Amino acid sequence: MTRPQDSADLILELRQRLELTQEQFAAHLGVTFPTVNRWENRRAKPSRLALQSIRGLLEQMGESGQDLLTKYFSS
Template sequence: MPVTKRLEILDLIRELRQRLNLSQKQFAAKVGVSFKTVNRWENGHTEPSSIALKLIEEMLRKMGEPGKSLLNQYFPEAE
């Protein structure tokens, strides 16, 4: 995966978590992963699995209007 794509994913995770006002630990619980996993995503050491990305996409959809801009930015093919 190109660096820009990896950077986009870590930006998405961080921005979504901040918009939801969640700590990494709280966000991890919502996605069903460990705190360490979210920390690694945000630091660009690993990338979310396709299942985790699907859950994140679903979180954005459930947010309604506030999540729509992130959904369009990071999941344009989903619309």
């Protein structure tokens, strides 16, 4: 699983790759805009469930998300 200090980088990289605003990304994950904002600004860490959702999203992206899966989720 991703290291806590890396979660902000992961979320920002993924959101930018998908070309989504924080609000759009939050809606996609079923969380609030302030939650995504706190994650990206390192004021909070995603829950295990949120990280599972993010991992699932990367898996759905196929080849375009493979590098992020490898970077943040390989053990």
